[in-house]
Amino acid sequence: MSQAFRLKQSIEDAVIAGEFLPGDRLDEASLAERFGVSRTPIREALLQLGAEGFIDVRPRRGAIVSVPSPTRLFEMFETMAEIESACGRLAARRLTPDNDAAMEAAHRACEIAAREGDSEQYYADNRNFHEAIYRASRNSFLADQAFALHKRLSAYRRIQLRARNRLLQSLQEHAGVLEAIRAGDEQLAATRLHDHVLVQGERFSDMVLGLSASGRATTAGTRSGTK
Amino acid sequence: MSQAFRLKQSIEDAVIAGEFLPGDRLDEASLAERFGVSRTPIREALLQLGAEGFIDVRPRRGAIVSVPSPTRLFEMFETMAEIESACGRLAARRLTPDNDAAMEAAHRACEIAAREGDSEQYYADNRNFHEAIYRASRNSFLADQAFALHKRLSAYRRIQLRARNRLLQSLQEHAGVLEAIRAGDEQLAATRLHDHVLVQGERFSDMVLGLSASGRATTAGTRSGTK
DNA sequence: CATATATGAATTGTATGCAATATTAGAATT
DNA sequence: AATTCTAATATTGCATACAATTCATATATG
Numbered sequence: 001m002s003q004a005f006r007l008k009q010s011i012e013d014a015v016i017a018g019e020f021l022p023g024d025r026l027d028e029a030s031l032a033e034r035f036g037v038s039r040t041p042i043r044e045a046l047l048q049l050g051a052e053g054f055i056d057v058r059p060r061r062g063a064i065v066s067v068p069s070p071t072r073l074f075e076m077f078e079t080m081a082e083i084e085s086a087c088g089r090l091a092a093r094r095l096t097p098d099n100d101a102a103m104e105a106a107h108r109a110c111e112i113a114a115r116e117g118d119s120e121q122y123y124a125d126n127r128n129f130h131e132a133i134y135r136a137s138r139n140s141f142l143a144d145q146a147f148a149l150h151k152r153l154s155a156y157r158r159i160q161l162r163a164r165n166r167l168l169q170s171l172q173e174h175a176g177v178l179e180a181i182r183a184g185d186e187q188l189a190a191t192r193l194h195d196h197v198l199v200q201g202e203r204f205s206d207m208v209l210g211l212s213a214s215g216r217a218t219t220a221g222t223r224s225g226t227k
Numbered sequence: 228m229s230q231a232f233r234l235k236q237s238i239e240d241a242v243i244a245g246e247f248l249p250g251d252r253l254d255e256a257s258l259a260e261r262f263g264v265s266r267t268p269i270r271e272a273l274l275q276l277g278a279e280g281f282i283d284v285r286p287r288r289g290a291i292v293s294v295p296s297p298t299r300l301f302e303m304f305e306t307m308a309e310i311e312s313a314c315g316r317l318a319a320r321r322l323t324p325d326n327d328a329a330m331e332a333a334h335r336a337c338e339i340a341a342r343e344g345d346s347e348q349y350y351a352d353n354r355n356f357h358e359a360i361y362r363a364s365r366n367s368f369l370a371d372q373a374f375a376l377h378k379r380l381s382a383y384r385r386i387q388l389r390a391r392n393r394l395l396q397s398l399q400e401h402a403g404v405l406e407a408i409r410a411g412d413e414q415l416a417a418t419r420l421h422d423h424v425l426v427q428g429e430r431f432s433d434m435v436l437g438l439s440a441s442g443r444a445t446t447a448g449t450r451s452g453t454k
Numbered sequence: 455c456a457t458a459t460a461t462g463a464a465t466t467g468t469a470t471g472c473a474a475t476a477t478t479a480g481a482a483t484t
Numbered sequence: 485a486a487t488t489c490t491a492a493t494a495t496t497g498c499a500t501a502c503a504a505t506t507c508a509t510a511t512a513t514g
Contacts, residue, residue, distance in 0.1 A: 002286045002467060004274070027495070038469045043496090047231070047271050051278035059229045060475055060496060075368035079313075082369065086309035141302035142309065145372075229497060254465070265499045270466085287466060287505060 008045040015065055016154055026063040077201020083146050084197050085190035091136035092181045092189040099136035106132045107174055114171040117164050160204050235272035242292055243381050253290040304428020310373050311424050312417035318363035319408045319416040326363035333359045341398045344391050387431050
């Protein structure tokens with residue numbers, strides 16, 4: 001496969017891993033040197049990431065890691081909540097044994113991680129659980145949208161799972177979601193997933209606001225919207 | 228602004244206008260000649276459109292206008308239905324006089340176009356109506372997602388509005404949606420919008436299937452999935 | 455006649471160079 | 485000292501050149 005696609009993945013990974021923080025510049029020359037290629041494929045990768053909303057590419061002014069305002073971030077979580085609840089609704093309607101088993105397995109893994117208080121592991125297993133629900137919607141397009149948004153929010157979700165009791169609460173919410181999907185109760189599945197996702201957004205927004213209010217504001221959150 | 232961004236818009240417009248049909252190749256050389264630029268900004272525009280899912284960019288094999296399979300198309304409409312109903316639900320919850328007025332104006336315009344049987348005009352006004360609902364959700368991120376998907380589906384929606392009675396039915400459905408939003412009935416608004424959008428998808432899928440069955444199959448719809 | 459293979463043409467992928475614009479630092483003026 | 489203007493510097497945008505791969509055509513082979 002072409003370099004530009006590999007680079008796109010590498011840069012995205014670096015951003016997700018937190019190597020580049022929101023607000024950091026992604027200048028073409030240094031990325032080109034880092035990966036040992038010319039600016040051309042770097043540019044192409046950056047433009048693609050920009051089109052996906054992952055980073056902010058401002059004409060003639062270079063690319064930076066997006067810095068969503070608290071408002072924007074809340075909007076993103078709210079949208080995630082709506083999309084996830086749609087997945088849950090469809091999953092409840094269309095559940096197959098395969099998808100059921102996949103969700104069950106992911107849930108079990110979450111359970112173990114939560115019991116051990118391993119938030120890093122829970123973060124990974126939680127992702128699998130949610131992805132299992134996306135797939136269970138049996139609408140691959142919707143699932144793709146959900147994946148994409150989940151990735152964009154991962155940086156913010158991770159911070160949020162640090163608290164141990166949040167881990168256990170999250171697990172309980174998962175159980176409730178699973179129950180509703182299995183019962184074929186579309187409405188309940190949708191509501192529970194919606195709340196499960198949105199509570200994260202609310203908590204995170206509060207946290208960001210709290211931070212900037214207490215004076216320990218980072219560059220994130222203090223700037224105006226991304227547009 | 229840079230050329231690549233203008234070109235991205237131009238190419239997108241050309242696709243939406245139906246100048247390039249699903250399956251058509253978008254080769255860099257001829258586009259470069261057409262717009263009087265080198266291949267570089269064309270490539271950049273195509274890659275961005277590819278990242279947005281608007282076209283299909285296959286490494287080393289060039290770009291083509293996406294050819295969603297009937298299944299994929301149905302999934303896209305179903306996703307659109309879910310996103311629109313989310314917009315409607317939020318709009319019902321948060322409606323402001325400004326947004327109400329905007330929806331009302333767009334609805335009136337649709338009414339005139341429908342009375343005159345001008346499907347081309349209705350197509351444009353219909354778009355405004357739906358966009359007014361997206362904005363009324365007061366979640367700009369969700370609205371952006373809705374805009375983007377609406378654009379991707381526009382080629383398929385247009386064909387569908389040709390039938391005159393469908394115009395009038397669409398208008399009536401709009402009225403019902405508006406009523407529910409104004410009443411603040413989130414559930415009803417969501418359901419009505421969902422059905423309004425999904426019926427288009429179902430009709431279109433039927434049409435595509437009918438076409439390919441009757442032997443008058445175009446390139447669209449007969450190929451396997453986009454991936 | 456159908457299939458496989460090889461050769462040439464066309465197309466995409468990357469590197470490099472230069473032009474255009476933005477950013478920064480410094481000098482001049484108030 | 486602060487502000488505005490100017491010049492130097494750095495960075496992005498685009499064009500061109502070449503390399504790598506795919507696609508098309510024709511030829512050979514069973």
